Amino acid sequence: MDRIRIRGGNELNGTIPISGAKNATLPLMIAALLTDDTLTLENVPHLADVEQLIRILANHGVDYAVAGKRLHQDPGLGRTIHFNARTIVDTTAPYELVSKMRASFWVIGPLLARMHRAKVSLPGGCAIGTRPVDLFIDGLRALGATIDIDAGYAVAEAKGGLVGNRFVFPKVSVGATHVMLMAASLAKGETVLENAAREPEIVDLAKCLNAMGAKISGAGTSTVTIQGVEALSGARHPVLPDRIETGTYAMAVAMTGGDVTLTGTSAALLQSAVGTLRDAGVTVESVENGIRVYRNGGGISPVDVMTDPYPGFPTDLQAQFMALMTRSSGVSHITETIFENRFMHVQELARLGARISLSGQVATVEGVERLRGAPVMATDLRASVSLVIAGLVAEGETTVNRVYHLDRGFERLEEKLGNCGADIVRISS
Numbered sequence: 001m002d003r004i005r006i007r008g009g010n011e012l013n014g015t016i017p018i019s020g021a022k023n024a025t026l027p028l029m030i031a032a033l034l035t036d037d038t039l040t041l042e043n044v045p046h047l048a049d050v051e052q053l054i055r056i057l058a059n060h061g062v063d064y065a066v067a068g069k070r071l072h073q074d075p076g077l078g079r080t081i082h083f084n085a086r087t088i089v090d091t092t093a094p095y096e097l098v099s100k101m102r103a104s105f106w107v108i109g110p111l112l113a114r115m116h117r118a119k120v121s122l123p124g125g126c127a128i129g130t131r132p133v134d135l136f137i138d139g140l141r142a143l144g145a146t147i148d149i150d151a152g153y154a155v156a157e158a159k160g161g162l163v164g165n166r167f168v169f170p171k172v173s174v175g176a177t178h179v180m181l182m183a184a185s186l187a188k189g190e191t192v193l194e195n196a197a198r199e200p201e202i203v204d205l206a207k208c209l210n211a212m213g214a215k216i217s218g219a220g221t222s223t224v225t226i227q228g229v230e231a232l233s234g235a236r237h238p239v240l241p242d243r244i245e246t247g248t249y250a251m252a253v254a255m256t257g258g259d260v261t262l263t264g265t266s267a268a269l270l271q272s273a274v275g276t277l278r279d280a281g282v283t284v285e286s287v288e289n290g291i292r293v294y295r296n297g298g299g300i301s302p303v304d305v306m307t308d309p310y311p312g313f314p315t316d317l318q319a320q321f322m323a324l325m326t327r328s329s330g331v332s333h334i335t336e337t338i339f340e341n342r343f344m345h346v347q348e349l350a351r352l353g354a355r356i357s358l359s360g361q362v363a364t365v366e367g368v369e370r371l372r373g374a375p376v377m378a379t380d381l382r383a384s385v386s387l388v389i390a391g392l393v394a395e396g397e398t399t400v401n402r403v404y405h406l407d408r409g410f411e412r413l414e415e416k417l418g419n420c421g422a423d424i425v426r427i428s429s
C-alpha cells in the first residue's frame, strides 16, 4: 500500500494546474448510458474513481477509448475519453461493483429512462456516514417507476417509459438531482424539480445533457424544468474544473504561506469558501485563467464555518479547513451539517498535536503554535488530504498511510505540491 512522506516547513510558491472535477466527471460518464451515440468528455481527471466507474459502466456494455490510447498508457492531465453505450447488455448493477463506489448507484436513472428497467444494489454507508437513497427512489416513483427493495437491491421498472411530473426534494441532494435530470430528459412531457441542488456540477451535467439534445432550463437554481425528448444523441463536453481541488490547494497555501497561482479554475466556483479563506488571512485574487492565493507574513485567523449545500461552505472542504484552523491564532468552530460522521480526521490531526474537541456536529479547534510530524492514517478522501495539509507545516516527518483514499480524488498530488517547493514523496510498496 502506498504512503506519502512529507517533511514539513516549506512555503509553497509557483503554479498548480487544476484538474477536471471528480464530482462532475462521474455523473457525466453515467450520462453516456442515455444514448447509443458517442459521448466524448474532455479534461477528464486521472483518478481511481474514474477507472473504477469505467469498469462498472463496462458491465452495462459501455465501451471507451482514451484519445486513441489504452488507459494506462496515458497518465497526462486532462484526458479526452470517448464513451459509447450502443447496446446496453445488462441492466443490473451488482453489489460487488456498487459497494466499491457509491456514485455507481446513479446508473438507476439512465437505465430506467432508456431501458425502462434497472436492478441496482443499494450503496450502503461509508466512513463519513450513512448514504441513504430514499430521495432517488421517491423522485423516480414520481416519474411513474415502480421500485421495490428486494434482497439489498432497488428493483425498478417503468413499463411504457417514465412520465414527467413535478417533484419537490424534501432535502437538497446533489446525487438525486443528478439522477432526476438524467431520468427526466428521456421521460414523456415536462418535469419540474423544486428545491434542486445548485452545485456547479449540476450545471455542468445539464450543459452536457443539453448538448446531447435534452431540454433543461434553470440548472443552477432551485427550480429546474426538463422537457422530455424521445432520444438523446452524442456530444463533446469539457469537464468543469475541480472546485474542491482548487479550495484544497488554496488552503495548503494559506497553511504554509507563499504565493501560488491555481490555473484552469476560477474563484467563482468556490463561492463562500473564498470569503472564508480571506477571513482566515489569505489573499485570493482572480487572475487570467485562474486564481492567485498568497499569504506573505501575517498569521492565520480563527474563523467559524458551517457546511451547507452550494453556494454554502462545502462539506468536501471541511477537513482541509479544519487542518488550517489547527494553526490559527485562536479558537474556531466547525459545524458539519451534511454528514453525521465526517470527523474521522480529528483523531489523526490530534496525532500531529492539534487540539480539537467534538460535541455532536461541532468541532472546536484551538490553534496551536506548532504541529509535529507523526505517522497518520487516512480514513476517507478529504480526511487524507487534510493530513497532507497539516503535514506541510508539521516539524519533522509525517507519513500518511492508506493513500488509496487520496487517489480517488486528487490527481498527481505529490507532483503538484512538490513543484511548488513542498518536500513530499510517495513511497510505493
Ligand SMILES: CC(=O)N[C@H]1[C@@H](OP(=O)(O)OP(=O)(O)OC[C@H]2O[C@@H](n3ccc(=O)[nH]c3=O)[C@H](O)[C@@H]2O)O[C@H](CO)[C@@H](O)[C@@H]1O
Residues within 6 Å of the ligand: 023, 130, 131, 132, 133, 134, 135, 136, 137, 171, 172, 173, 174, 175, 176, 197, 308, 309, 310, 314, 315, 316, 337, 338, 339
Ligand atoms: C448537499 C451536499 O453537500 N452534497 C454533498 C454530498 O453529495 P451526495 O450526492 O453524496 O449526497 P447528497 O447531496 O445526496 O446528500 C445530502 C444530504 O442528503 C441526505 N440524503 C441524500 C440522498 C437521499 O436519498 N436521502 C438523504 O437523506 C444525505 O444523507 C445528506 O445528509 O457528498 C458529496 C461527496 O462528499 C459532496 O460532493 C456533495 O457536495
Ligand SMILES: C=C(OP(=O)(O)O)C(=O)O
Residues within 6 Å of the ligand: 023, 102, 103, 126, 128, 316, 381, 382, 409
Ligand atoms: C466523499 C466523496 O465522494 P463520494 O461521495 O463519492 O464518497 C467526496 O467527493 O468527497
